[in-house]
Amino acid sequence: GDSVTQMEGPVTLSEEAFLTINCTYTATGYPSLFWYVQYPGEGLQLLLKATKADDKGSNKGFEATYRKETTSFHLEKGSVQVSDSAVYFCAPQRRALTFGSGTRLQVQP
Amino acid sequence: SAVISQKPSRDICQRGTSLTIQCQVDSQVTMMFWYRQQPGQSLTLIATANQGSEATYESGFVIDKFPISRPNLTFSTLTVSNMSPEDSSIYLCSVERNEKLFFGSGTQLSVL
Numbered sequence: 093g094d095s096v097t098q099m100e101g102p103v104t105l106s107e108e109a110f111l112t113i114n115c116t117y118t119a120t121g122y123p124s125l126f127w128y129v130q131y132p133g134e135g136l137q138l139l140l141k142a143t144k145a146d147d148k149g150s151n152k153g154f155e156a157t158y159r160k161e162t163t164s165f166h167l168e169k170g171s172v173q174v175s176d177s178a179v180y181f182c183a184p185q186r187r188a189l190t191f192g193s194g195t196r197l198q199v200q201p
Numbered sequence: 202s203a204v205i206s207q208k209p210s211r212d213i214c215q216r217g218t219s220l221t222i223q224c225q226v227d228s229q230v231t232m233m234f235w236y237r238q239q240p241g242q243s244l245t246l247i248a249t250a251n252q253g254s255e256a257t258y259e260s261g262f263v264i265d266k267f268p269i270s271r272p273n274l275t276f277s278t279l280t281v282s283n284m285s286p287e288d289s290s291i292y293l294c295s296v297e298r299n300e301k302l303f304f305g306s307g308t309q310l311s312v313l
Binding site: 136137138181190191194 | 244245246293303
């Protein structure tokens with residue numbers, strides 16, 4: 093079945109630092125790829141997605157590019173804010189989502 | 202976007218009892234998904250619920266333990282039966298609309 097390997101957390105950064113959260117997956121075929129975010133005390137929210145190779149998903153300053161060759165979908169942001177502190181989940185999807193283990197991001201002022 | 206109302210938001214239950222979690226969606230959807238997030242672990246898909254047919258369960262989950270109802274296109278329930286402390290988790294329902302997935306706010310279950 094599908095599986096996801098996600099960068100372990102917690103990741104602690106200072107405000108305005110550059111963020112990368114690595115995600116690689118194994119799946120049959122070419123699934124759609126998603127990043128979800130879970131802010132403290134809230135449910136999951138879709139952050140961004142990409143549906144085919146070389147697509148770049150972007151939202152709220154976050155970006156991730158669908159790399160078929162390396163089966164990766166790394167999440168990046170050029171300048172993080174305290175409000176970005178959350179848990180981030182990488183998830184390929186065919187019929188349903190397969191979630192990575194989640195990476196907790198803590199941004200300090 | 203889709204609005205999903207999930208309840209209860211949290212509960213504390215005794216071993217051996219059952220809890221039913223409800224999810225109400227603001228409009229009709231074909232598929233509803235139920236996930237579990239155990240403490241410190243990733244989200245795991247429990248089952249997919251389609252209206253008018255039996256739910257499809259993932260490996261490691263069975264209908265006797267997690268019976269699901271889907272009486273119409275806007276509503277579903279998940280029951281956690283004969284609970285044990287190992288069932289303490291966050292349970293989430295999810296729907297797909299326009300190629301996007303939306304999640305309920307989750308039910309935090311603690312089993313004593």
